[in-house]
Amino acid sequence: MDLSAIDPNSTPGFSGKKADGQAVLAAEATELSELQERLFASSREGAPERVLLILQAMDTAGKGGIVRHVVGAVDPQGIEHHAFKAPSDEEKSHDFLWRIEKQLTGAGIIGVFDRSHYEDVLVHRVKSLSPSEEITRRYAAIKDFERGLVAEGTRVIKVMLHISKEEQGARLLERLERPDKYWKYNPGDLEDRALWDQFQEAYQIAIRQTDLNDAPWYVVPANKKWYARVAVQRLLINALKDINPTWPPADFDVEEEKKRLAAS
């Protein structure tokens, strides 16, 4: 995996244009929603499977849009979304995975992490918030942690939304030109932008270090928002199809219950 060789403008696996992508997104929203309902139903009868979508990206890459436009198609009952901000003092006093574990979802649920434990090897590396040997330890800890998630029935989908520095510049400028977007802008964003190359390197290393057969990384070109949404929707649908949840059989005598109901 060579991040610099992946064109953020590309649309791998999809030959259509924006309108085609939007049509796919709308059409497959129903399939995603139905698959999730089956997942939820099967969990009620003890099926252990769940999905964890981890979204990582540079600012403005479109994590929020994925949540709104892809995850938003699913029944809110079946979603648990958590955005990880800078850790609190209490969180800092624990191992970096402590606050992550608290947000893991139960069976039948699609969990969505907007940022994650990967911040602890990305920003921590770029800004030297932890010593390099600790960063190295964390790659291994993350792999152990994610293998444990997989073992308990979690499909772990790790997505890096990959934009170009030019595209980020255009999106930040839009936030400065639209008063309804000011709230999304933070002057500190430019400090991270100044470290663009270092962040790309940190992503490159983290992805290589933590790419697991059972919990692979997907680098999704994201200069075209519509494409990134279609791609992540497809990842979710494929994970759910792979689980192939089935409607639980009746654990009661259907005909007997019909009689009881008729008499009620």
Place this chain on the structure above:
Amino acid sequence: MDLSAIDPNSTPGFSGKKADGQAVLAAEATELSELQERLFASSREGAPERVLLILQAMDTAGKGGIVRHVVGAVDPQGIEHHAFKAPSDEEKSHDFLWRIEKQLTGAGIIGVFDRSHYEDVLVHRVKSLSPSEEITRRYAAIKDFERGLVAEGTRVIKVMLHISKEEQGARLLERLERPDKYWKYNPGDLEDRALWDQFQEAYQIAIRQTDLNDAPWYVVPANKKWYARVAVQRLLINALKDINPTWPPADFDVEEEKKRLAAS
């Protein structure tokens, strides 16, 4: 408020038919979503407001459909949904509001309670799970609790979805006739159905006892699912319009940031 005088088949305030209702639901989904985004944005700059939608109803009345079809229009980032099941032993060892308080949302969020602290005066009354003096104490405790929520900036919307016993019978039968609905059926549902009149009485009393100016009850006729959805959507939109959240102003120098960005 006389529950028995409210026709579950009626559609108060709405003169259209099903297709009209569905069109309204689709058209206003965008408004609801936009208002919620503004609420979320304003909270980032310190606005304290949030919304708490409490859904109570007999089985099959359509709580789940409200969540999927009304709340589902909103960005998942702005929703926290919690379904209260029968309390655990730990929860039972605390005051009945203990587990409720843990699920209260922060500013900017629409919280949705599928069942709530009202179970502790409804099923507890009908099945004598608590002594009557304790139930009486709870009505007062609930009012104090909800006044506290209102004081901290919460719009509390309490909805009883009101169906007829006949409609419940038809919906339970559907669950017994469709294998993809078996998982929603529980033989215990018929025990509650046998106590229909007692539950109606318990609702009647609870609603009268806890109807507050700042946290009123809405009895929503729900034999027509489309109507109940339109009505609850309207309640949410009205609450958000009443808050009237505004886009936060820039807390930075916009022109200066444009220069910094151009130089980056």
